[in-house]
Amino acid sequence: MAFITFDNVEREYHVGNSVIKAVDGISFSIKKGTINVVLGQSGAGKTTVLNLLGGMDSPTKGRIFVGEQEISDMSEHELTTYRRNRIGFVFQFYNLVPNLTVLENVQLAMEICENPLDSKEMLTKVGLESRLYNFPSQISGGEQQRVSIARALAKNPDILLCDEPTGALDSATGRKVLKLICDTAEVMGKTVIIVTHNALIADMANMVIHMKDGKISGIKNNDQPKDTEEIIW
């Protein structure tokens, strides 16, 4: 059963007089509880896919379904509600609120959603139980990314969206972060979508969507995803 469905989705941007099709008629579906990677070079349209799925942007054509909801025709307000209850984001640059402590950054997200998880437990799960009262500037990049994962998961979302989650991290830390994402998602039964240009990450996914110039150039199902520890980069 498809949990997420993209049906011939198109997204155009107007830049000056020219029209750029960031996503040009793509269709795919994703099963619930799987780990998926959208792979492509810069400008392939992968971030647009993530934004569309995350409810931060709407397609100019085509339909997007998440579960029983069609998100492609939602209003801005409905999209916000969708975001707050169903989506967890992990960004390349963490995007923590510098004015709030680690614990508060997590609580901030929970404050607005329906079924939040315990914030301290979440932070313990990502190994930050000793950093609860530090401010983001007082911890390392890897730790900040873990806070951002904890923040995303604490909302108890259906879908975890990660945009180049390892982009700003060294390989060892990156690997740990990926492992954290995959392990917790698996345990909690979340659907994960990771957007990256790093082909090596693809090995750990159930499904890999290759994108090029706004189109899908191939979809590969992976019955035996590698453990993150086996990935070399």
Add this chain to the structure above:
Amino acid sequence: MVKNSLFLKSIRDMKNAKAQFISIFIMAALSVTIVTGLDSVWKTVEDNTNIMYAATNISDMWIYVSNPTEKQMWSISRIKGVESIEKRFTLNAISDIPGGPTLKVYAVSSKSALDRPILQHGSLHSKRGVILDESFAKKHNLGINDKISLKLNSKWTTFNIEGLALSSEHIYSIKGNTMIMPDSSKYGFIIIHEDMLKGIYGQKIYNQICVKLAPGADVSEVKNEIGRLLGDDLIGSVAKGEDSSTNNIYANIDQFKTLATVFPLMFFLVTALITQSTMFRLVENQRGQMGILKALGYSKGRILWHYTSYGVYMGGLGALTGFLIGPVFFTTLLIPWLNLSLPSNQISINYLNLTYSFSLILACTGGVSLYAGLKLLKDTPAQLLRDKPPKEGSHIFLEYLPGLWNKMRFSRKLIARNTLKNKMRLLMSVLGITGCTGLVVAAFTLTSMINGITQHTYGITYSYDHKIILDKKADSRYIHNKRLDGAVALVKETSVEIIRPGGKRTMELLTVFPQHSPLINLQDVSGNSILLAEDGLTITRKLAQTLGVSVGDIIELKSTDKGYVKVPIKQIIYMATGQGMFMTDEFYESIGETFEPTSILVKWNQKPDEVFLASDYVDEYVSRTTQIEDTNKSTQVIYIAAVLLITMGAILAFVVLYNSSILNFSERIRDLTTLKVLGFYQNEISALVLTENILSVLMGWILGIPLGKFIAELAASGLNDQLDLYSRTTFITVVLSGAITLLFALINNIIVARKMKNLDMLESLKSVE
């Protein structure tokens, strides 16, 4: 080419930060408009008056004395410091123009060199010829060779108008007693040849000596010396500045000087505060670009000028615009309301303050950007290119109150931390709002204070229908027998020469009436009704301040025909306008004078007695309603100035608010986008930014009220010798100023909220800029 591309960058940078640049421009323009505008008003009046005084060779002193002897004239001319003297005859006479307007007649010799009129048309060439007040002539459509008759010594004498002129004694032309505001249709001057007096009075007569002093002479010393020389023959002496025209001009100049000091200062404080912090941030945000320029090999000087020029262009352009608008706008708008008869209204500029204001604006814009640039340039290009470490979060004092802190929602905590962490920004916006609210409150308070003058004088102190100036032949017995149908109060008003405790001589208005007079309700300084003191002088608070006297002091009053009488000050009263001294008729008689009323106040039971009013016994009369209108007219200029200041204060408030909320917004774009992505609703995000705005508006408003009151009192104390204003910051003022500021905050919030709605979640999250 290199220069061009940097210049292009400047232009584009300004376009990108146009909100800030436009606010800087507006603030600079406003401040300079206010300072040069208000300055120009008084400077224009002062310069043109002084030019006129020099051109007319105005006297420094006028001595009232009946037919001075040759010996007296000679002795006065020999007093040290006296340059030249002239005698003349002057009195008010009724003319045959419809409505019977009064003209002040000056009978002078053809050789007269003091207080010369400035001829605008024609010239005096015959003995029957006269020079008429040009403003008066215009109002009555009189021209050269028209005839005019005057009632002199109870006879009508006809004269031929040969010249039209302006007089330096009639720049602010009022008759006294019944007039507050110059009105050329009712009052003017006329200059006749002294030889004409022979035919009218049977001989040449004189009642005034004009005295011109050498530069640097001590006016009060000369006055005292003349007083000693003339002894009992002296009726009184008036120095230039004490006469009603000069006095009123200087009151006007002073009132604008006061406004021009207090208000621009506030504008500049606010402008300086806001522009400097805005410029500083603008340049600091260019950190990375500065690194790029440096890395590319641009010289330090060129980079510095590039950033300094931002401030110089905007600040300089704004200041220049203000300078172009201010003087012309303010003088054309305000000076006509002063009703001055000056030959020219050539606009004068106060270059000193202009220089100050330009320097301050440039220091706050160009100077600050230079400073910020220098500070940044200390870093190496490599450091500049790296991101500035994000501001550290820190714990705030509220957290040490766990009871409160733990109850707060996270968004509230975020607001609290953000607000307290950016104390400078908060301080800046609070002070900005304080200043602006202060200006608005001050301007409102000032108008209500001035409103209070009419209300107090013609609502509380006096309640007559008509004030009637009596002819000499109408004595108290006549009035008594006349049995006018209404309440009647007999009043004697006279100008008396006094010597204050320090020995200084001035002429002050003395009003005498029976202790239990109807239609007059005196109040002490705390607003309680009181009666005149029985055994001494009652004096108004403002006059007591001007003279520097208080209850218990002794003042010497010049008697009508012999020496001086010492009278003690027994009581201080509050009079909004018409400052002077008061005593009862009984006390007046007890010091050897006779009480004969010069005017009566009447409240008619039914219709006014028109026959009496038109009779020979009445010189003239004025209704309280006219006096109210005149007073309102005379204060109109302050109202207009106040409206201008309120408007400008409001614009400033708006710009300050806009500026700080845009700053608050743009510095937190990343935070806000993160929240948006996390699924915070629009209104929740708006609340984060806007709460801080509302907070600073409220704080600024509360602080602005006492500030405004203070400014208003400061401004009021310097306004006018004749007016005693007491501050009344009314509930409405407070609410209105708050409403204005809040309204602006709301408009601002809408603008910022719209900006927030358009936040591009996608772009701003991609990388740290």
